[in-house]
Amino acid sequence: MNKQIILLPGDGIGKEIIESAKLVLNSVASEYGHRFTFHQHAIGGDAIDQYGTPLPEDTIKACQNADAILLGAVGGKKWDSLPGYMRPEKGLLGIRKTLGLFANLRPVKGFSSLLHASPLKEDVIKGSDILIIRELTGGLYFGQPSERRENGNAVVDTLYYHRSEMERIIDKAFQSARLRNKRLTSVDKANVLESSRMWREIVEEKSKDYPDVAVEHLLVDAAAMKLITQPNHFDVIVTENLFGDILSDEASVLTGSLGMLPSASIRSDGVGLYEPVHGSAPDIAGKGIANPLGMILSAALMLRHSFQMEEEAAEIEEAVNETLEQGYYTADLHIKGGKQIGTKEMTEMVLENLTTKSVSDSICSSYA
Ligand SMILES: NC(=O)c1ccc[n+]([C@@H]2O[C@H](COP(=O)([O-])OP(=O)(O)OC[C@H]3O[C@@H](n4cnc5c(N)ncnc54)[C@H](O)[C@@H]3O)[C@@H](O)[C@H]2O)c1
Ligand SMILES: CC(C)[C@H](C(=O)O)[C@@H](O)C(=O)O
Numbered sequence: 001m002n003k004q005i006i007l008l009p010g011d012g013i014g015k016e017i018i019e020s021a022k023l024v025l026n027s028v029a030s031e032y033g034h035r036f037t038f039h040q041h042a043i044g045g046d047a048i049d050q051y052g053t054p055l056p057e058d059t060i061k062a063c064q065n066a067d068a069i070l071l072g073a074v075g076g077k078k079w080d081s082l083p084g085y086m087r088p089e090k091g092l093l094g095i096r097k098t099l100g101l102f103a104n105l106r107p108v109k110g111f112s113s114l115l116h117a118s119p120l121k122e123d124v125i126k127g128s129d130i131l132i133i134r135e136l137t138g139g140l141y142f143g144q145p146s147e148r149r150e151n152g153n154a155v156v157d158t159l160y161y162h163r164s165e166m167e168r169i170i171d172k173a174f175q176s177a178r179l180r181n182k183r184l185t186s187v188d189k190a191n192v193l194e195s196s197r198m199w200r201e202i203v204e205e206k207s208k209d210y211p212d213v214a215v216e217h218l219l220v221d222a223a224a225m226k227l228i229t230q231p232n233h234f235d236v237i238v239t240e241n242l243f244g245d246i247l248s249d250e251a252s253v254l255t256g257s258l259g260m261l262p263s264a265s266i267r268s269d270g271v272g273l274y275e276p277v278h279g280s281a282p283d284i285a286g287k288g289i290a291n292p293l294g295m296i297l298s299a300a301l302m303l304r305h306s307f308q309m310e311e312e313a314a315e316i317e318e319a320v321n322e323t324l325e326q327g328y329y330t331a332d333l334h335i336k337g338g339k340q341i342g343t344k345e346m347t348e349m350v351l352e353n354l355t356t357k358s359v360s361d362s363i364c365s366s367y368a
């Protein structure tokens with residue numbers, strides 16, 4: 001299969017880990033006879049520096065014409081004092097909104113060799129396998145007005161959702177639950193927010209269309225607690241944009257590190273943007289120690305969700321598993337009796353564990 005893939009490295013460690021995904025995809029392509037063509041474009045702080053805007057027209061056009069998009073991360077201190085509309089994060093929010101990528105899938109499934117890498121007790125997290133489905137193009141992130149008032153002494157952010165925006169993400173969650181263990185937890189703040197009460201009503205309405213799926217409602221504060229005290233309670237979690245952002249970083253603790261979590265941001269026709277859940281990690285950027293596995297696992301999600309290449313996706317996931325089983329880990333993790341390695345070496349080990357070794361030889365030049 002021929003596929004056009006846009007690479008948006010962005011900022012900080014985004015630039016370091018995107019190369020890992022590209023190498024892994026090239027390896028899979030040569031094994032299965034696919035042709036992946038990569039086109040790199042600017043986003044975030046990188047785009048501000050080059051073009052004076054976090055989301056250049058050229059980047060939008062390229063993404064609109066692509067089969068799928070891989071993104072590293074955006075943001076960093078250098079751009080933190082810019083006005084809101086000019087921040088690197090606006091580039092990411094803009095591409096999600098422009099492409100209509102309303103469904104953000106954040107699978108949280110720990111690898112068994114990392115059970116003791118989590119600060120949580122092994123017997124609490126063992127067996128946990130959660131899919132967080134986060135609404136991605138609405139809510140507080142996009143509502144207008146969002147501005148300072150009264151000479152800067154007051155502020156307003158707007159939480160707006162249209163019923164149709166809630167319906168489509170809730171439908172997606174029921175459909176996903178059907179393909180898994182048929183349990184759906186809807187997370188909201190219905191004891192306080194009108195938007196949550198409408199969300200809850202829609203979940204109740206939709207549940208009639210999916211009688212085989214068991215539904216429960218949890219308030220977000222209790223959900224945050226239960227996620228780390230009883231993670232095995234959950235199968236699929238569906239929630240609005242901001243709650244989903246917060247809960248997914250929290251859930252990453254189950255896997256040992258935020259650096260492990262991949263994500264898929266998709267719309268109904270399968271077009272998608274794939275990125276790790278973490279950010280640009282300015283504290284470790286440029287040191288060559290970033291964990292590339294969340295990025296590599298995001299590439300696997302791309303194969304699965306946008307290209308229907310399940311076997312290839314599973315092979316990448318297995319190569320990651322084997323690498324961890326062999327005891328290799330990056331600085332954000334720890335495996336007893338294992339060996340700490342950097343981004344480049346971790347990528348090399350994953351490549352070696354993929355059945356084909358065809359691109360391993362070229363890794364040094366690719367990183368040069
Ligand atoms: N999708 C994105 O592009 C995205 C997501 C989150 C944050 N951000 C941006 O990133 C910048 C930094 O934000 P932050 O520090 O709050 O969050 P962060 O996710 O960048 O980092 C949080 C902590 O996790 C560590 N970490 C994250 N990813 C890692 C990896 N792959 N390997 C090893 N350690 C890793 C970091 O070193 C840091 O200690 C901000 O500008 C923020 O807006 C971007
Ligand atoms: C960088 C930021 C805008 C983004 C978000 O809040 O959606 C990030 O935290 C994420 O989780 O993808």
Ligand SMILES: [Mg+2]
Binds near residue numbers: 245246249277
């Ligand atoms: Mg986040």
